[in-house]
Amino acid sequence: MKSVIFRTVAPVLTSLMALFSIFVLLRGHNEPGGGFIGGLIAVSALAIYGMAYGVETVRRAIFFHPMAIAGAGLLAATLAGLISIFARVPFMTGLWIYPAILGLEVPLSTVLLFDAGVYLVVVGAIGSIALSLEERGGE
Amino acid sequence: MDVTALTFMALALPFAAALVAPGLTRFLGQNAAWVLALAPAAIFLHFFRFVPEVASGESLTGGYAWIPSFNVSFSWLIDGLSLTFVLLISGIGALIVLYSGGYLKGHPQQGRFFCFILMFMGSMQGLVVADSFLMLFVFWELTSITSFLLIGFDHGREAARRAALQALVVTGGGGLLLLAGLLILWNVSGVTQLSLLLSFGSELKESPFYLAALLLVLGGAFTKSAQFPFHFWLPNAMEAPTPVSAYLHSATMVKAGVYLLMRLNPVLGGTPEWQLFLSLFGVATLVIGAALAVRESDLKLMLAYTTMASLGLLVMLIGLGSPHAIEAAALYLVAHALFKGALFMVAGILDHETGSRDLSHLGGLRSTMPLTFSVALAAALSMGGLPPFFGFLAKEELYSAFTATDLRSALFATLTVLGNALMFAVAFAVALKPFLGPRVSTPKHAHEGPLLLWIGPAVLALKGLSIALMSGFAHRLISSPTASAIAGEPRTVEISLAPHLGLPLVLSALTVALGLAFYVNLARLRAAMKAILIDIGWGPDRGFDQFMRGLVRFAVAVTRRLQGGRFEVYMTATFALVAFILLAVPLRYGEFPRAPFFSADVPAHELAIMAIAVGGLFAVVVAADRLTAIVSLGIQGFAVAVIYLLYGAPDLSFTQLMVETLSVVVLALVMTRLQLSPADHRPLPEKLRDVAIALACGLGFGLFLLRVTAVPFDRTLTEFFNLYSKSVAHGANVVNVIIVDFRATDTLGEIAVVMITGLAILALVRLRAGSLKRAVAPELSTDESAMEERV
Amino acid sequence: MEAWFALLVGIFFTVAVYLLLSKFIIRVLLGVAILGNAVNLLIFAGGRLTRDVPPIIPDGAEALVAPAANALPQALILTAIVISFSFFAFLLVLSWRAYKDLATDNTDEMRVAEPVDEPVPPLGY
Incomplete structure (x- = not known):
């Protein structure tokens, strides 16, 4: 995997895929997509980057340990469920607010937070699997 | 506070005290006993207030709803019987806590001991006042568990571990029988409370389930109360520290079985079966227990076997069921708790202060331990049934039950006299032999025990004397209400120390004469008994070992058979069963689908995708090298992704696509390192067998799917999600809304x-x-x- | 259409079970991957098949009333795909470790947890 073409394309491809994955996550509520798919796309991006430049580079690039990302995701998803306590409704009840940001009405919800949690867990856990296997592949 | 709340607190108090006991002992050492004994003392005082009310013939119930939907309550029933028991438990309990303070002085785990014994006290107390069946059962098993902890207190020794396990297996197993019995009683009567059950007349006795219920209840009672042939755990339980033996294995826990029989006597008793089982097992236990007691020279073991004999006597009396027998049972119950508790504690003092509790190593201690000697003597006089002690009253009443002149009565009278005479001999052997005769050197330098040690037995021995002296008062408050509760109708106990000539006095005199003869010839008797037992050679105690070993071996054999450790066998068995279920169940119920109709109007590209998937699958099976296998696996996966896309599932399709890509990547990463070939090198017959099972599974699942799709589809859930995704959850992608919201x-x-x-x-x-x-x-x-x- | 799907699901199960029954870890691994797809297809077809129309509520509408694919089995399968992948990866790494440590790919020879000559447990107390 050390071909010049691959190494030239990889950074572009990775950043495009990472962006696309977030786009898929955000539009998931109304169009095909969501946390699971978005997360898997992001993992593929990381895997491609790892193949081109080595796992160490990827680990540096994402800064956090993948399992820490997964843990943060699980925490976010749980908190998304717990917020409903303050509204005195059952666990995991979806809550929505529509703040106007820069004159644009943006729908924010615990559901979105939950989906982002799913995304992070998938990125972290599956990314960790892929990276640690790739790392061993070079032995 | 009202009585209900106070009673509930009294029932919970021992557990609370158990909780603080270890911490308290750490601060106060053995003197924590003085504080902890306040708990049972307070309980004693609380329940003592009910005495006048209960003596006037009332029974009190109270409690709280526990699981109302199952008609289960935390409720209690306080009548003459349970009040007597609860007073004995809390009264003796307070003395035992004090005694433990002295007996285990300086023991590193004294706090744990206090904790266990207080927990036991709470369980036992709950057991005797329980009104609901469930509460009775729970506390019954709790006493088994706490007794396990107490017997195994000295868990460093194998003998203690074995005794603890034995007691748990026997009494816990009996508890399960009791549970079954209670369930039958519930089923037959429709009530879950003893107080309601007691108002039933003869309906239970006429039920076709009577015998089953009786046998199960007896199974529970006989194991708990160490009736022959379930007696063997009781002498082994003497591995426990002496306070435990004095409390659990003479005064309280072993009486739980007797309590149960007394409690159920009004509704289950009086039938020929009841009389037969109880009197036969009871008298057998009496004679065998007394005979085995003679064999021993260890003070605690001698007392343990006489306890067994006394329990047999009580069971026999309940079985005989005549007015005098019931009254005698009520009297003997209390008398036994007093004198046997005292004697055990005396044995413990001797052990503690001299270092030995074997008769052959003790002698001439009367001048060094005068106080202990007088206590022992008072208790032994009561146990031997001599005036002016409580035991005398019990025995007179007991012999009054044998005034009938038929053969059966004569037989029981003879055996009872024999058993009592043997117990008489043992009682005086325990009370006299260590103190009389020439001084024998002991492992420790003997001296009188401290206050904490002798206060308990002294109080119990004095109680035995004072109750007898004020018999009229005691009968009115305790004995008569107890006898009434056992009989289920008002009874008045009248026996007193005043001499009354007649057959009972003759039998009493005969017992004493015979007992004296046994006492004099005790050594010879002991040798004879030992010889007989060696000739027999086998007993339930050894049977228990054989049973436990057999159980382990059986479990090993079964496990090796079912779990041989070969993956292939597990897989074959699992899938053969899956195939069998999928094919046999529809066959049995005629549920096979109609012949499938392979419609021709399916678009060609769909069939092509399916064909590609199938091609991929077969390529995986026959692949001879790694790369082929990985690529083929990818092909079938991508084909599945396309199928999802064709059938309106873009979310699934994308996910599947990503997952398959990642699968191929990780598989390639790992497999390049494994250097393994995916080819199958097994012999043909093995492959054919696997093909058969796999085909059966595939056929089964295919038919299953056909059958499922032939049933009209219930769209309720789908409609629900379609309707509310947008209006309630603000999302247009129904799949995603289900995942992250619904x-x-x-x-x-x-x-x-x-x-x-x-x-x-x-x-x-x-x-x-x-x-x-x-x-x-x-x-x-x-x-x-x-x-x-x-x- | 259901008949074709039943045939396809049957073949998927047949191949998956056949691979699982062979005692070599690589083949078992491949079988596990295929079994996941087999079960997902079974659930998918069990929820009835609808061509082309995904269960997405069109703009302006408040509810999905037009015929569309059944969303419920899709939601079940979506998470199932991700979870079966994690288990597949776990099994893969486990087999790799087992192969490295035990130097065999034959499950008959993997007797660490249940050795052939396991002694009888102690009979004392």
């Missing part, structure tokens, strides 16, 4: 699973090479594996 709690669990597998894989990858081998053979651990770098 069923978000499920998804939370699922991402937790993903996270955990991630962690597990990380751990596996980081594991140093050779650790599996090391788990099997530690000596194989080598330096090279330590060199393995960490990820």
Whole structure:
């Protein structure tokens, strides 16, 4: 995997895929997509980057340990469920607010937070699997 | 506070005291006993207030709803019987706590001991006042468990561990029989409370389930109360520290079975079966227990076997069921608790102060331990049934039950006299032999025990004297209400110390004469008994060992058979069963689908995709090298992704696509390192067998799917999600809304699973090479594996 | 259409079970991957098949009333795909470690947890 073409394309491809994955996550509520798919796309991006430049580079690039990302995701998803306590409704009840940001009405919800949690867990856990296997592949 | 709340607190108090006991003992040492004894003393005072009310013939119930939907309550019933028991438990309990303070002085685990014994006290107290069946059963098993902890207190010794396990198996197993019996009683009567059950007349006795219920209840009672042939755990339980023997194994726990029989006597008693079982097992236990007691020279074992004999006597009296027998049972119950508790504690003092509790190593202690001697003598006089002690009253009443002149009565009278005479001899052997005669040197320098030790037995012995002297008063308050509760109708106990000539006095005199003869010839009797037992050679105690070993061997054999350790066998068995269920169940119920109709109007591209999937599958099966296998696996996966897309599931399609890509990547990464060929090198017959099972499974699932799709589809759930996705959850993609909103709690669990597998894989990858081998053979651990770098 | 799907699901199960029954870890691994797809297809077809129309509520509408694919089995399968992948990866790494440590790919020879000559447990107390 050390071909010049691959190494030239990889950074572009990775950043495009990472962006696309977030786009898929955000539009998931109304169009095909969501946390699971978005997360898997992001993992593929990381895997491609790892193949081109080595796992160490990827680990540096994402800064956090993948399992820490997964843990943060699980925490976010749980908190998304717990917020409903303050509204005195059952666990995991979806809550929505529509703040106007820069004159644009943006729908924010615990559901979105939950989906982002799913995304992070998938990125972290599956990314960790892929990276640690790739790392061993070079032995 | 009202009575209900106070009674509930009284029932909970021992457990609360058990909780603070270890901490308190750490601060106060053995003097924590003085504080902890306040708990049972307070309980004693609380329940003592009910005495006048109960003596006037009332029974009190109270409690709280526990699980109302199942008609289960936490409720109690206080009548003459349970009040007597609860007073004995709390009264003797307070003395035992004090005694434990002296007996285990300086023991590093004294706090734990206090904790266990207070928990036991709470369980026993709950057992005797319980009104609901469930509460009775729960406390019954709790006494078994706490007794396990107490017998095994000295768990460093194998004998203690064995005795503890034995007691748990026998009494806990009996508890399960009791549970079954209670369930039958519930089923037949429709009530779950003893107080309601007691108002039933003869309906229970006429029920076809009477015999089954009786046998199960007797199974519980006989194991708990150490009736022959379930007696063997009781002498072994003497491995426990002496306070435990005095409390559990003479005064309280072993009486739980007797309590149960007395409690159920009004509704189950009086039938020929009841009389037969109880009187036969009772008299057998009496004679065998007394005879075995003679064999021993260890003070505690002698007392343990006489306890067994006394329990037999009580069971026999309940079985005989005549007015005098019931009254005698009520009297003997209390008398026995007093004198046997005192004698056990005396044995403990002797053990504690001299270092030995074997008769042959004790003698001439009367001048060094005068107080202990007088207590022992008072208790033995009561046990021997001599005036002016309580035991005398019990025995007179007991012999009054044998005034009938038929053969059966004569037989029981003879056996009872024999058993009592043997107990008489043992009682005086325990009370006299260590104190009289020439001084024998003991392991420790003997001296009188401290206050904490002798206060308990002294109070019990004095009680035995004072009750007899004020018999009219005691009968009115305690004995008569107890006898009334056992009989289920008002009874008045009238016996007093005033001499009354007649057959009972003759039998009494005969007992004493015979007992004296046994006492004089005790050594010869002991040798004879030993010889007989050696000739018999086998007993239930050894049977227990054989049973336990057999159980382990049986479990090993079954496990080896079912779990042989071969993956292939597990898989074959699992899938053969799956195939069998899928094919046999429809066959049995005629549920096979109609012949499938392969419609021709399916678009060609769909069939082509399916064909590609099938091609991929077969390529995986026959692949001879790694690359082919991986690529073929990818082909079938991508084909599935396309199928999802064709049938309106773009979300699934994208997910499947990503997952298949990643699968291929990780598989390639790992397999390049495995250097393994995916080809199948097994012999043909094995392959054919697998093909048959696999085809059966495939056929089964295919038919299953056909049958499912032939049933009209219930669209309720789908309609629900379609209707409310937008209006309630503000999302247009119904699939995503289900995942992150409607069923978000499920998804939370699922991402937790993903996270955990991630962690597990990380751990596996980081594991140093050779650790599996090391788990099997530690000596194989080598330096090279330590060199393995960490990820 | 259901008949074709039943045939396809049957073949998927047949191949998956056949691979699982062979005692070599690589083949078992491949079998596990295929079994996941087999079960997902079974659930998918069990929820009835609808061509082309995904369960997405069109703009302006408040509810999905037009015929569309059944969303419920899709939601079940979506998470199932991700979870079966994590387990597949776990099994893969486990087999790799087992192969490295035990130097065999034959499950008959993997007897660490249940050794052939396991002694009888102690009979004392």
